[in-house]
Amino acid sequence: MGACLSARIKAESPSHTGVNSRNVSTNGIDNGNSSGSKISSVPPTPRSEGEILESSTLRSFSYSDLRMATRNFRPDSVLGEGGFGSVFKGWIDEQSFAASKPGTGVVIAVKKLNPESFQGHREWLAEVNYLGQFSHPNLVNLIGYCLEDEHRLLVYEFMPRGSLENHLFRRGSYFQPLSWSLRLKVALGAAEGLAFLHSAETKVIYRDFKTSNVLLDSDYNPKLSDFGLAKDGPTDDKSHVSTRVMGTYGYAAPEYLATGHLTTKSDVYSFGVVLLEMLTGRRAVDRNRPKGEQSLVEWAKPYLPNKRKLFRVLDNRLEGQYSLDGVHTAANLALRCVSMDPRFRPNMVEVVKELESLQDPKGITRMRRHSNNEAQMKRLVSLKGATASGCSIAYPRPSASAL
Structure with a gap:
């Protein structure tokens, strides 16, 4: 669940700025019962292992407790697998946090780091560092950790509906297609x-935003997981973090792949790809499709600006659920997010505002009226200019249809 099984892109950047690097990895799973403010107070980033663990508000679990909670890490308890190891389903007592019988207490997800994993202790520690400090309704909730001998484990609340990836691309009775409003x-x-x-x-720059890292609670509220590639450092558009290029093919921004320079606009590009996946029901990269349709961005881009052509790329499972203006607004937002030039991409605050307007049909009407008014003003200005220059103007014939 939320497992990153995609091909990783790894290359050394030609330079390294020396900015504090924390490559963290999580397949966090949350039940959505936690609450948090939209803005949280974030303390300074600790440096050493001792500082991180001492400053963390997370609970420290023993290995024996987590082994009992997951029924000795039984194979039928596996929720997901990836390069880091496996995520297991378990149960703990709500008050004491001790292991409880299956079906009682609180459901948890236990991420067990594989000792042979390419994501080692440093990444595990940085995961504790990030999620131990941040609190937000749309970030996965980390309950605690286990650091005992060679064992490295992380404990999350359980996210019952799994990943957005499963609901978009898996077929079966459990994974029903998401409606337009839920998307x-x-x-x-x-x-x-x-x-x-x-x-x-x-x-913080997330760096590996994709559908498998968006987990859903019972009410389809999303939370971001897998901070394995998150990066703290400058987040303004003029500065960047130079580092190894690590991401998932199809989601990584072109300038990041080319230079290794990371900015928040790199995340915006990845968000645009995910938004396209939600609009089309297609994966970012699908090698099983014809050659010209394997890359979602390249295939969909020509259709997105045109209302008459847009329906050709929309997920046919959404038929009849959306307004043309609403889906056209979402398509244009996705198009701006995946612009080749990062300067032309919106920031995430602007993305949030546009998506908020899409939740309200009246907001779409206001946006459409504003757009129509702008177009009318431009036409009037051009008409006045043409009249002043002595040019004749051919006005359209009145329509014979009823108003």
Whole structure:
């Protein structure tokens, strides 16, 4: 669940700025019962292992407790697997946090780091560092950790509906296709999570935003997981973090792949790809499709600006659920997010505002009226200019249809 099984892109950057690097990895799973403010107070980033663990408000679990909670890490308890190891389902007592019988107490997800994993102790520690400090409704809730001998484990609340990836691309009775309204709800929540990370208080670039890292609670509220590639450092558009290029093919911004320079606009590009996946029901990269349709961005881009052509790329499971103006607004937002030039991409605060307007049909009407008024003003200005220059103007014939 939320497992990153995609191909990783790894290359050394030609330079390294020496900015504090924390490559963290999580397949966090949350039940959505936690609450948090939209803005949280984030303490200074601790440096050493001792400082991180001492400053953390997370609970320290023993290995024996987590082994009992997951029924000795039984294979039928596995929720997801990836390069880091496996995530297991378990149960603990709500008050004492001790292991409880299956079906009683609080459901948890236990991420067990594989000792042979490419994500080692440093990444595990940075995961504790990030999620031990941040609190936001759209970030996965980390309960605690286990650091005992060679064992490295993380404990999250359980997210019962799994990942956005499963609901978009898996077929079966459990994973029902998401409706248009639910897709907008998930898009908005995920955007709010990224906007929080990019804020001046937090200053974190996510770097590997994708559908498998968006987990859903019982009410389809999204939370971002897998901070394995998150990066703290400058988040303004003029500065960047130079580092190894690590991401998932199809989601990584072109300038990041080319230079290794990371900014918040890199996350915006990835968000645009995910928004396209939600609009089309297609994966970012699908090698099983014809050659010209394997890259979602390249295939969809020509259709997005045109209302008459847009329906050709929309998920046919959404038929009859959306207004043309609403889906056209969402498509244009996605198009701006995946612009090749990062300067032309909106920031995540702007993305949130546009998605908020899509939740309200009246907001779409206001946006459409504003757009129509602008177009009319431009036409009037051009008409006045043409009249002043002595040019004749051919006006359209009145329509014979009823108003």
